[in-house]
Amino acid sequence: MTTEAVLPADLETALPTTLFRFATAGSVDDGKSTLVGRLLHDSKAILADQLDAVARTSADRGFGGDKGGIDLALLTDGLRAEREQGITIDVAYRYFATDQRSFILADCPGHVQYTKNTVTGASTADAVVVLIDARKGVLEQTRRHLSVLQLLRVAHVIVAVNKIDLVDFSESVFRGIEADVQQVGRELGLGSDGISDLLVIPVSALDGDNVVDRSERTPWYTGPALLEVLETLPAADELESHLESFRFPVQLVIRPQGALAPDAVAAGLDAEAYRDYRAYAGQITEGSVKVGDKVSVLTPGQSPRTTTVAGIDFAGASLQEAAAPQSVAIRLADEFDVARGDTIAAAGTVREASADLYAALCWLSPKPLREGQKVLVKHGTRTVQAMVRNVSGKLDLATFKLEAASNLELNDIGHAQLRLAAPLPLENYLHHRRTGAFLVIDPLDGNTLAAGLVKDHPGDHEDERYSI
């Protein structure tokens, strides 16, 4: 082992790294797997035994002809069927780290069920890298991908114009594609809506140009390489922890009633002092909270009750403040009846719960949606029954127009109105990535049917979009 190269002191003095989640999306054959393989390889996330296995398979398949070489795309194949068929079927998660950041990469397949996979990958992503083949430019599928990313309000959209080596590193080709991308962005509001930003980078995944290091072969490009961008963009949680609107869906109540954990007793806790201990456990979905803050408890069917935060606990530590995405336990000054499914929010920042749900639905199931259908809606920590009142249209992702439709099929994105069996504290997804999101679930087999994004009620005043 070559442990001498790294000194323990380096690790101890280094600043703690932050976590950044990103996804990749692209059309067939635009070199996405190669790009992912290149990022993993050049950031040294691929270890010797994995590389040996890929080198063996590359040689078996005659990759690179007589010269040989390693097919980096093989690094991302996970399942037997994927290796056998040479395609990617399902989202695969990959991990690598630099000195600054730990990365979680959701590698989303492009050709089969691209909407389903892109929606899934983008829902948790801080950034999405969309690939374009420099020889082909902006395709219909690029427009579809960007449309989905705008809908899911991904904070950072990066378009990698790949195979720039195959157009002789031509600046004019790149500038043409860049202008087309910016045009699509303007049509969608992507990059100019104050919610997202849009970057275009020329790369060669095969040779590594502008992937990890800036390339000398694109002297006309003065921007950063892809990895530099990924290392410096703020994560969505960082941005959302600054929002005014503290939100905390209650997961469960911690109430030991004097029966403390043996290790808590061993740590010196007095069971008697904790007899009336009652704290609400959850993860902060946005904003931050301090001890003494005024908060509202939102219980469906009741009017909001206002109290103050008496304490913020986490595993034996008392915190003065906490922010998204921390998991904590909150104690309140008043003894309210609070249960799973309730939400604790900054006082005066939430509007009334509603049983009428207007939403964009990304349909993810082979079973089509029909009007009148009974479904379950999972929102925050609450699941309620619902009925689909009507489908008001289906998005044409290439033209960004809403077309008339009365049902939704796999990979469709449409607008629908649902009636809920109990009111929920719904918020516009545009402003609230967590409390504006929900799942539509099939009550028969429990499968997830759709990803839902809450929209404002028609006729409601559309709030001014906040600036990040």
Added chain:
Amino acid sequence: MSTSLTEETQVTDAAVSTRLSSLDTLESEAIHIIREVVAEFEKPALLFSGGKDSVVMLHLATKAFWPGKVPFPVLHVDTGHNFPEVIDFRDRTVERLGLKLVVGSVQEFIDRGELAERADGTRNPLQTVPLLDAIQQNKFDAVFGGGRRDEDKARAKERILSLRDEFGQWDPRNQRPELWNLYNGRHTVGQHVRAFPISNWTELDIWRYIERENIELPGLYYAHEREVFARDGMWRAVGEVSQPRPDEDVITKTVRYRTVGDMSCTGAVESNAYTVSDVVVEVAASTLTERGATRADDRISEAAMEDRKKDGYF
């Protein structure tokens, strides 16, 4: 953009928490998942082998419900070929935390003739039957595992909440999409769900967390002297169920274990990492994956883990 954010954090009170470290973010995500499963399922259990990932899982569970008790039992599938010091550690930990321990025994299934010993002597793949039997007998509807997506290419495709059918099988081509932090654990009678709260952790994250939280592990994770012999390019411990063949020389080496499974298929690595911070340095500099370096059962084929998982393995 990062510059303006830094300026902003100087004026906000939440300066510290807006830049959560990657370990804090991973811990927070894992605790959220553990709490979701406890809130939504009737009878969860945690797979606990005394291995480092399951020890971290149990530590996270104690933090999730502090100062209350961990509200579920732990389940161990004992191959009968476990390292004695790991079984001892398991029992001490269960005792210390006042947990209920459920054991599924591979040996008992072999003794009853319901499982047959494999020609290669490894018992890791034999754990599936006792595992599914224990889940069924105890009516567990959710089982926490310490599986991580960076361990293996089939695990890279795994969901955080992963549905298992009546036969405990995993269908990788028909998985539910997992969106935002909304986990769908609905299942019908007979089905159960495997929950993997530390899916997004890497081996290095695990070790950094063990170091930061000062978590106790079985001693064999740290460098020690042991009688070993070379087989399949790994150092195998000499033990009751792990005997050298006549042509395999036994020597004493300073080794540690990167993974702890069945004695019959887990190899040691040469190491001078005596402390947790030594191990962090060693793992950061390692050029081999933990399973590639130490697990004979994953070397059987490129899809060894995928095939075991489809049958209901961890």
